[in-house]
Structure formats: structure tokens, C-alpha cells
Amino acid sequence: QVQLAESGGGSVQAGDSLRLSCAASGGTLSDYAMGWFRQAPGEGRKFVAAISRSGSTLPEDSVKGRFTISRDNAKNTVYLQMNSLKPEDTAVYYCAAARQSDNVLVVLSGNYDYWGQGTQVTVSS
Numbered sequence: 001q002v003q004l005a006e007s008g009g010g011s012v013q014a015g016d017s018l019r020l021s022c023a024a025s026g027g028t029l030s031d032y033a034m035g036w037f038r039q040a041p042g043e044g045r046k047f048v049a050a051i052s053r054s055g056s057t058l059p060e061d062s063v064k065g066r067f068t069i070s071r072d073n074a075k076n077t078v079y080l081q082m083n084s085l086k087p088e089d090t091a092v093y094y095c096a097a098a099r100q101s102d103n104v105l106v107v108l109s110g111n112y113d114y115w116g117q118g119t120q121v122t123v124s125s
Contacts, residue, residue: 002027002097002114009093009119012085016123020080022095022116030073033100036080037109038091039118045094049080050105058105063089085123092118 008020022034035050049059049069057069068081078095096112106112 002032004095004097004114004116006093006095006116006119009121011122011124014086014123014125016085017081017083018085018121020082020093020095020119020121022078022080024076024078024097027097028073029071029076029078029097031099032097032113033104033106034069034071034078035096035098035106035112036069036078037094037096038089038121039094040091043091045109047107047109048093050107051078052103052105053100054102056103056105058107082121085121087123087125090121090123092120094118 003025005023033052036048037045039045051057051069066084071078095116097114098106098112
């Protein structure tokens with residue numbers, strides 16, 4: 001069973017950058033499609049970005065051009081580089097892993113098998 005641990009969250013000003021990391025243990029990251037989701041207070045968990053096992057990526061429209069998802073299978077880690085942060089990006093960010101074929105991108109939260117505990121990102125104006 002894969003365990004996922006997010007890190008890198010914090011409190012920043014609008015326009016700043018953060019890089020979130022998601023470290024996997026108990027399994028081989030290259031076996032999984034990965035994704036990032038976020039949940040703001042009073043809202044449901046929403047898709048942010050996905051990366052397939054082969055490295056194809058898909059960002060959600062509101063973060064396109066600002067957020068980049070990447071993976072380093074040798075380090076068993078997935079990243080979310082977040083630039084030009086806005087107050088509306090404030091949320092708890094979660095990474096997730098899904099067993100999938102090589103080039104499948106997983107968008108729906110229900111199709112993920114494992115989740116991390118989340119890391120808080122707060123952006124002030």
C-alpha cells in the first residue's frame with residue numbers, strides 16, 4: 001500500500017511562488033498516475049493537475065500557465081510548482097495516486113486509490 005506525504009505548503013503573498021512535494025513510500029511511484037487536488041473551506045475537493053505514468057500532464061483551466069505538475073520517479077516524488085499565486089488559490093492541497101496504464105491522466109477524485117493528508121496553502125492579498 002502506498003503512503004503519500006505532502007510538504008511545502010505555507011503562507012505567502014499574492015504573486016509569490018511555492019513548490020509542493022508529495023513523497024511516496026511503500027510502493028514504486030512509477031506504477032501510478034498522480035494528481036493534485038485542493039479543498040477550500042466550505043467547498044468540495046477539486047482537481048488541480050494530473051500527470052500520467054509516462055509524464056503527460058493536464059492542468060485545470062484556472063491554474064494553466066501558473067501551476068506545473070512534474071514527477072521524479074527516481075526520488076519517488078511528485079511536485080506542484082505554483083507561481084503567481086492568488087488569494088483564491090488558498091486551500092488544503094492533496095496529492096493522490098492511481099494505478100493506471102502508462103499514458104492515462106486521471107481527473108476524477110473517485111478514480112484515485114491513495115491520498116495524502118494534505119498541506120495548507122494560504123495566499124493573502
